[in-house]
Amino acid sequence: MNSLISKRTFLSYLAATPLVIGALQFISPVKFAHAAADAPKTSGPFTLPKLPYATNALEKAIDAQTMEIHHGKHHQAYVDKLNEEVAKDPALKGKMLDEIIGEVSKYPAAVRNNAGGHWNHSFFWNLMTPEPTTMSDELKQAIEDSYGTVEEFKKQFEEAGTKQFGSGWVWLVVTSEITVEIVTTPNQDNPLMDVVELGGTPILGNDVWEHAYYLRYFNKRADYLKSWWNVVNWKVVSENYAKAKL
C-alpha cells in the first residue's frame, strides 16, 4: 500500500463505502476483508477475515489474549504462507479456497497445511458468539438420531477432541448418508479434503492445537473442550446443517 496509485484506489473505495471504515485495518488496497463465513468462496491473494466479535467477547471460554494471538498471529501466518504458495504456482491462481481444499492432493504439503489453516480458522471464528443461541429442531433431531441425546453427543465430541493426539481438529460432519458424525483430523486437515478418508461436510469444529487453549487451560484440553460449549453459536451450526444436507 505504499504506491500512490494503490493509495488512491484505496481512498476511492473508502469514499464510496463509508460504512466499512471499521474494517479498515484488514483492508488491502484492492479488496475488502471478507466475513469469516465467506472465506471458502474467496480466491487468492487471501485476506485475514475480521473477527465477528471483540477479542474479549468469548471470555466464558477463551481469553482475549488467546483470541488476539490465535487470530492475529496464527491465522494470519496461514494466510500469508498460503499466499506465498499461490504466488509460486500458476495452477492456484484464481482458485477458490473451497476448490483448493477439495483437490489438495494435487499440491505441495504447504498448500494442504496453509489452505487448511485458513479454511479451518475462518470457519471456527464464525462458530462462536457471546450471545446465547439454540439449535434448530432438525439439527437436534439429527444429533439425537446419531447419539441419543445432545448431552451424549457433547460427551463424545469432547472425548474425541481429547484423544486426538497432537495438533488437530474435532468436527461434526454431515456424511453422504445425511447423518451427523464426529470425526477428527490431524494438524490443519479438513474433512472436505480429498486426502481425508473419513470425510463429510463440517458443520461444527473445534481447534485442539495447544495454541487454542494453552494460556488459560495449559495441559487440560478436556476442560477447554467442555467450556467451549458456552460460546458455540448454535444458530450458525444449524444453518450449516441445513445447507450441508441439501
Place this chain on the structure above:
Amino acid sequence: MAFTLPELPYAYDALGPYMSKETLEFHHDKHHQAYVTKANELIAGTGLENLSLEEAMVAAFKDKSKAGLFNQLGQHFNHIHFWHWMKKGGGGNKLPGKLEAQITKDLEGFEGFKKKFIEAGTTQFGSGWAWLAMDNASGKLEIVKTPNGENPVVLGKTALLGVDVWEHSYYIDYRNARPKYLEAFVDSLINWDYVAELYEKGPMKIAA
C-alpha cells in the same frame, strides 16, 4: 515393569529465562507424567510389558493397531532424553572435539547444523520434534524432523539431540514465536556433553 517419571536433572528454575519454571512444571509434571501414566495403562495385556522402553516403543511403532500405545511410549522416550539435552549455561558453539569434527564434515559445521536444525524445527508442521540423528548404517549425522511422538530410533537411526516443538514446550515463554524458542535452545540450552555421550555410545539398534 511399570514405567516411571524420572526427576528433572536440575531445578525447575535452572533454565530461566530461556525456559521458565512454569513451563518445566507443566511440561515435566503434567505432560510427561501423562505419557507415563497412559503408557502403563495401554501396555497392559499387549505382551510388550516385559520389554525395555526402547524395544516396546519400536514394536508398538511397527504394529499399526498399537498406534495409541506407541504415541505414549515414543513421548516417554523423547522426554526422558529431552530433559538431559538441556542444562543451565548450555548452548553455544563449543562442542566436544570428535563430535564437532563430524558435524563439520556432515553438516557444514556448527553454523550449518544450527541453520538446518532450526529450520527443521520451524517447518515441522504441528506437534513434533526436530533432531540431530546418526544413521545407523552409514554413521553419518543428519537433521531429521518427526511428527507427534515419533523419533529417529523408530526410523532406524540414533537420536543424538532432539528439541520438542509441541506448542506446550514454548507457548508460555514464546507464544507463537517458535523460531525464537529454537534460537534460544541452540544458543543457551543445549547440553552438548550429553549429546557427545550418546555420540560416543554409537548406533542405538533396537530389535523389534
